[in-house]
Amino acid sequence: MAESIVKQYYDALGKEKLLGKKCNKCSAITFPPTTACLECGSPDQDWYELSGKGQLLFISHGMAPPPNPRFAEIAPYAYGHIQLEEGVFVQAIITGVSIDPDTLRGYYERGPVAVSPDILEVAGLNVLAFKVA
Template identity: 35%
Template sequence: MSIKLEKVVQTFYENLEKGKITAKRCTKCGAVEFPPVYACNSCGCWDMEWIEISGKAKMHSIVMPAALSSKPEYKALGKYAYGEVEIEEGARLNAVVRGITKKKRKEILEKGLLPVPCHASIYQRDGYKTVVFDLDEE
């Protein structure tokens, strides 16, 4: 099981190198898992297929990173926050969302704008690519 899970993770990163953000879709119930997992969390089915996601997403909650705990490697991201993100295909995850300042967060919360639209981007880290989200420009 763990070896197969590693294979899933490996394919996910290989797809990122090709510029594709991929998720796994259950062939039985249609649930989409992102980040991809080996078996469907909704029905337990192991028959999952790769799909490319549109990148469209909504941010449901905003948590500012604590100044002391923010890792140096995240400095390159610029202004960002953590939040619960729901991709268009239906999966929810906790992700890094760029373009959020404390002021922006306050504005979003005061105006009751949640969930706010955002989109997935491929981000180059040291030696590998990962997925972050960017707040959509108004």
């Protein structure tokens, strides 16, 4: 039996690798990987390792407790929208950033900021986060 896409994705994260799928029909990259291309729906995709380099486009933090109790151990944390250099958009935790309003406003005023992956282990699960480069 083939190893699940989800397991391969999380195992790769543990090795600091971002694995997606690249479509053989339309060349779109699907990240995180799924069984079908997010652009055209084709199941004909190959594994594709993303660089992890990207730009932080938006940063904020939630007023409510973390949506899953496992994230309580790292709360409070900032959350951001990132565009990876391959064009893919990702939402993820941003590490190393104070969540006070002045700091978050500073990122807003600076515009896009370079980020790189910062893989966290939270309650035994590898979690994709990014740090400001």
